[in-house]
Amino acid sequence: MLTHHFFLSSASSLSDLSKEMSQRKESIVMLPFMAQGHIIPFLALALQLDQTKKYTITFVNTSLNIKKLRPSIPANSSIHLLEIPFDSSVYGLPPGTENTDSLPYHLIANFLEASLSLKPAFRKIISDHVEEQKGHPPFCVITDMFFGWCAEIAHEFGAFHAIFSGCGGFGFACYYSLWLNLPHQNNLSDEFTLPDFPEASTIHVTQLAENLKEANGKDLFSVCLQSMLPECTNADGILLNTVEELDRVGLGYFRRKTGKPVWPIGPVLLSNRSQDQAAITPDLCKHWLDTKPAGSVLYISFGSQNVISASQMMELAMALEACGKHFIWVVRPPVGFDINMEFKAKEWLPEGFEERMEHSKRGLLVRKWAPQVEILSHKSVSAFLSHCGWNSVLESLSNGVPLVGWPLAAEQFYNVKLLEEHIGVCLEVARGKSCEVRQEDIVKKIMLVMDETEKGNAMRRKAREVRDMILDAVQYENDHKGSSVKAMDEFLDAASLMREGNKWAADRGV
């Protein structure tokens, strides 16, 4: 329901009002879910919108996340960080829990449930905002795919509401459909199709994250996601960090399912990420890569929050040694250990591995965090062994780098499916955190992708085509607007249209 707050403006006449409107920057309020994989793409989107100089952006999150974000906000930007109160201890979570990165796996669903408690505080934020702006609602409220409940609040105050997800269309569509339908429940076979997304073809039970495999509709994950995800349809539209030409099937699913506009505006990427947590400077990495021949290095990383098991890590290390390729590997403690603890190479890697790699200058182990975007854009990098989190996928393909996929959680399994079966830029090497992997298989697949094999050449060719497709999507030159530029325009136009509609109605007292 819309209410018309234009009546509350202090402008004394309609012409004053329109003058006031044209001088004032439009305001956008953003609220991501409290997890790095969600906050990072939201920040990238905020920075992109800020560059247009047309908006003031209020970026809302809990206190600890806001503190972490502060260094990433340029001094001259119009992005304001705003804290929303949240007390995790009330929900049986460890005190001070404000991000999934500090939570053991078994408490993630509780955290998801606890996030619902943000409702009254978010309503107050919007209400205060409207009051401060003399009755003008925000131009737009953009919230997380888990925060579809914000649509009701935005609409109550007459604001346009969009969902934004950092995921791609296909991966998100499979994830959405799987959680809503739980098709593997009552299925005797290991393979099944999705009732409302047959285009995805068969899904194998090994392509389900642990929480999904165990889901039965009554567990906390199912209960939360089955109520949260469908609320996305209450939004006025959905923004996805993807590219129309790359991801039509997944986009089609959401267009059909929600009946709302779905705007692929990607890639929305952080180009100048704060390097605070990087264990190595971009310069040192570049220097190391400069000493290697073009297209000779394998980059290995499992994103911001995923890790492999100790035995998988051991096999991967042995495979890297056996295949003889140059590599940069971002290492983290294996499953079962605190992700932030010190990496114990002597315990988790083959004896003398790190010293041998360092001495031969064949491999660079980077602890915890590497300057990924810089690495992937270096000409020496030939392939990326990745968990295929969507940001990593876009960063890799934006540089024409093919992938060796090792999905570990969430929608990563379906990203790999899209990349391998539909696009042809990825070869899956393993699946999940508990599967058995053998070094010989890993070696075989790395060689197949990196060497001058028919498969490797075809993947590289396709990856370059996709890079060009992505570059075209974000291009805005002379008369040409790429698909992502157009999608962003359409989204902003839709928000403007709602604003104009409200104004028209308010002017007539409707």
Ligand SMILES: O=c1ccn([C@@H]2O[C@H](COP(=O)(O)OP(=O)(O)O[C@H]3O[C@H](CO)[C@@H](O)[C@H](O)[C@H]3O)[C@@H](O)[C@H]2O)c(=O)[nH]1
């Ligand atoms: O050493 C590192 C490791 C990661 N990154 C960056 O961290 C981001 C990681 O993002 P992504 O590849 O998407 O992985 P996750 O952090 O695991 O992302 C979560 O969020 C994504 C959507 O936003 C989902 O696709 C994933 O399944 C989900 O795990 C990327 O921008 C990387 O460049 C670095 O810069 N250095």
